[in-house]
Amino acid sequence: MSEKTWTITRRTVLGLAAGALALGAAVTAPFGGAALAADPFKVGFVYVGPIGDHGWSYQHDQGRLAVEKQFGDKVKTTYVENVAEGADAERVINQLAQSGHDLIFTTSFGFMNPTAKVAKRYPNVKFEHATGYTRADNLATYAARFYEGRYPVGVIAGRMTKSNVIGYIAPFPIPEVVRGINAFTKGLHSVNPEADVKIIYVNAWYDPGKEREAAETLVAQGADVLVQHTDSAAAMQLAEEKGLTAFGQASDMRQFGPNAQATAIVDNWNDYYVARVQAAMDGTWKSEDTWGGLNTDMVHMADYGPKVPEEVKAEANAIIEKIKSGEFQIFAGPMKDNQGAVRVEEGKVASDKDLLSMDWYIEGIDAQLPKK
Structure with missing residues (x-):
């Protein structure tokens, strides 16, 4: 600390x-x-x-x-x-x-x-x-279910990259973060299998200095698109300075990158907090587990930035609607990890239990998952 x-x-x-x-x-x-x-x-x-x-x-x-x-x-x-x-x-x-x-x-x-x-x-x-x-x-x-937003972000990144190098700034190698990286990579490779994801862990949720340094390193390695699971706007600001593409994390960061931000995964806690406070006040509160996604608006996507082509917007919107309806399952089999082991068999979908314990990278990520 x-x-x-x-x-x-x-x-x-x-x-x-x-x-x-x-x-x-x-x-x-x-x-x-x-x-x-x-x-x-x-x-x-x-x-x-x-x-x-x-x-x-x-x-x-x-x-x-x-x-x-x-x-x-x-x-x-x-x-x-x-x-x-x-x-x-x-x-x-x-x-x-x-x-x-x-x-x-x-x-x-x-x-x-x-x-x-x-x-x-x-x-x-x-x-x-x-x-x-x-x-x-x-x-x-x-x-x-933040990972639901990361799949269409991957699609957009795959369509917009010119260098085929994507930089991903991550905090810690916990299941939530690993799920997001895997979902992003699946979306990326669904439209651009040649693109490479380079990942840097900064071992912090919020550290603008480390996040900026990681972003600079990734850009030096050829990344023209920056993705983050960390909380400051440092990467977005760098992308704006250098004319690159980036995606906001947790909130709409367009004020820091009006030209750079393609979209952002926005966490919407408002309705949940109001409902849970009401339940606690009126005596109906009970212990339960809530995991909302795009279909409940706990996760939603910010407006598209000016650089996103109309056809890419349409493609991303179509995927978002399929995720909302349940027509498309991000972690449907067959799925292998990057060591070649089958993790989800054909015809099956990873369970919530599997997602909550995810500690492996999918096929196509050329990196080792750091130890916690």
């Missing part, structure tokens, strides 16, 4: 411990001893990055703001940003639970174990963890 992240997290935890949960608060406490007739329902959010990352944490915070807009003074929201995965996360989550929050959303894969630990301590508090798989009576899980 960087010194900067520690400073922010440490101050936040101390502030929480002092009862000063001011970050993101929608309602302030009244002066005097009289309590409000109806205390607001308290909802907390824990973010791995800053809300200004214009990517993952930014989109989750847009969901928090949607909750505030929907419920007004019936709900009080709190957010804590720049929380490192591990012990710091457990302290922050624990303090949110201890300070009277009724529902807590933790929004990074590395928050899974800390969330589960705290949920055991506070059985009357409801918890929801994004992208994980550990559940309990008071702990639900949720995620979006």
